[in-house]
Amino acid sequence: MTIKESRNSRRCAICDENQNRVLFQPRFSGLALGSLMTGYDVVVCEGCGFCFADNVPDQTAFDIYYREMSKYEHQDRFGQPSEFEVRQFPELVRFIQKYIPDEQARILEVGCANAGLLNSLQQSGYKNLLGIDPSPICAQNAEQLYRIRVLTSALSDIKAEPGSFDFIIMVAVLEHIQDLNGALQKIHDLLAPLGRLFIEVPDATKFISSPDAPFQEFSIEHINFFSQKSLENVMGIHGFTDVFSTQVSYDQTDTYTGHTIRMVFQKHNVGDKFDLILDNDSETGLKNYIDASRKVENRIHETINELIEGQNPLIVWGVGTHTQRLMATSQLATANIVAFVDANPNYQGKRLNNVPIISPKSLIGMGEPILVSSRIFQSEIVHQIRFELKLNNSIFTLYED
Numbered sequence: 425m426t427i428k429e430s431r432n433s434r435r436c437a438i439c440d441e442n443q444n445r446v447l448f449q450p451r452f453s454g455l456a457l458g459s460l461m462t463g464y465d466v467v468v469c470e471g472c473g474f475c476f477a478d479n480v481p482d483q484t485a486f487d488i489y490y491r492e493m494s495k496y497e498h499q500d501r502f503g504q505p506s507e508f509e510v511r512q513f514p515e516l517v518r519f520i521q522k523y524i525p526d527e528q529a530r531i532l533e534v535g536c537a538n539a540g541l542l543n544s545l546q547q548s549g550y551k552n553l554l555g556i557d558p559s560p561i562c563a564q565n566a567e568q569l570y571r572i573r574v575l576t577s578a579l580s581d582i583k584a585e586p587g588s589f590d591f592i593i594m595v596a597v598l599e600h601i602q603d604l605n606g607a608l609q610k611i612h613d614l615l616a617p618l619g620r621l622f623i624e625v626p627d628a629t630k631f632i633s634s635p636d637a638p639f640q641e642f643s644i645e646h647i648n649f650f651s652q653k654s655l656e657n658v659m660g661i662h663g664f665t666d667v668f669s670t671q672v673s674y675d676q677t678d679t680y681t682g683h684t685i686r687m688v689f690q691k692h693n694v695g696d697k698f699d700l701i702l703d704n705d706s707e708t709g710l711k712n713y714i715d716a717s718r719k720v721e722n723r724i725h726e727t728i729n730e731l732i733e734g735q736n737p738l739i740v741w742g743v744g745t746h747t748q749r750l751m752a753t754s755q756l757a758t759a760n761i762v763a764f765v766d767a768n769p770n771y772q773g774k775r776l777n778n779v780p781i782i783s784p785k786s787l788i789g790m791g792e793p794i795l796v797s798s799r800i801f802q803s804e805i806v807h808q809i810r811f812e813l814k815l816n817n818s819i820f821t822l823y824e825d
């Protein structure tokens with residue numbers, strides 16, 4: 425992938441204000457051939473309080489990134505869902521059944537990845553299911569694993585008639601979308617009159633409660649930071665009425681509990697009156713999160729400084745947001761790194777800071793110590809090194825659990 429990074433300022437997708445204040449500026453070290461961006465500004469809108477990433481590439485650049493660099497194909501486990509997803513799907517199905525009980529209903533899932541949730545709906549009797557995902561591998565996996573049809577497309581290019589769907593699902597999608605106006609207009613068009621939409625997004629007011637690495641919630645992919653108020657606002661002005669809302673917490677890995685906002689909306693006319701609610705929650709939540717992240721980050725930087733002091737050769741496992749941030753903001757960039765490792769084939773063969781990215785299996789025969797650069801997958805990676813790859817290399821970790 426060769427995208428020249430061009431970063432554009434975004435108007436607020438809720439109130440169209442272009443005045444905002446910067447709360448934090450995440451920075452990332454770019455991956456050669458495959459990077460989306462090397463930083464953005466976390467801002468709060470002066471008009472309505474919505475918090476989002478400003479100065480990011482345009483939607484087309486994101487569409488190419490999700491087509492070519494998807495993390496959601498999970499080729500390392502042949503497209504199968506994780507044990508945590510398998511635990512979560514039945515609850516989601518029960519929830520969806522409440523709002524769309526008709527098994528003949530036309531259901532579309534946007535950003536369906538390998539269609540694990542659609543498969544659970546299929547097993548519960550739903551007959552008219554369609555997915556859309558930018559990654560062609562996801563469509564192949566969905567077909568092979570479940571015989572479910574998934575269109576390989578960006579939402580803006582979807583080949584479907586207006587009013588084609590009775591129910592649309594967007595779980596962990598809206599926080600990734602650069603052009604919220606375009607996406608929500610498209611969703612509104614695709615829904616039949618009185619059609620319903622199920623949305624789940626991370627709750628930005630609860631970032632501080634999730635024990636991930638410092639600043640990890642400001643990832644390369646998450647560029648909208650919703651509170652319940654800002655989600656209601658953005659949906660309200662795009663022609664959707666709130667039918668149900670709740671806050672949910674569930675385990676996404678051994679050590680990570682995600683806090684999300686789960687809402688169901690119903691389509692109404694875009695012109696219907698909607699009064700914006702001023703959102704004071706998001707800025708407070710993000711500021712607390714930023715302060716807490718700074719404290720943890722200082723400790724991690726000290727650990728890294730001690731580790732790299734002797735300039736001994738080092739292997740670093742992981743090349744996602746966590747590593748790209750450390751390479752841009754800590755002394756890790758000056759370490760004697762001989763290789764990066766990542767399980768995602770989309771990263772393998774590329775380079776980070778001119779150092780090759782290799783597969784886990786390529787580690788066999790290499791004796792250098794391995795730094796595990798992840799918090800939420802730390803224990804899983806250590807387990808993989810010791811018990812699946814059966815390697816005796818020294819292992820360094822950055823977090824206690």
Ligand SMILES: [Zn+2]
Nearest residue numbers: 436439469472
């Ligand atoms: Zn605004």
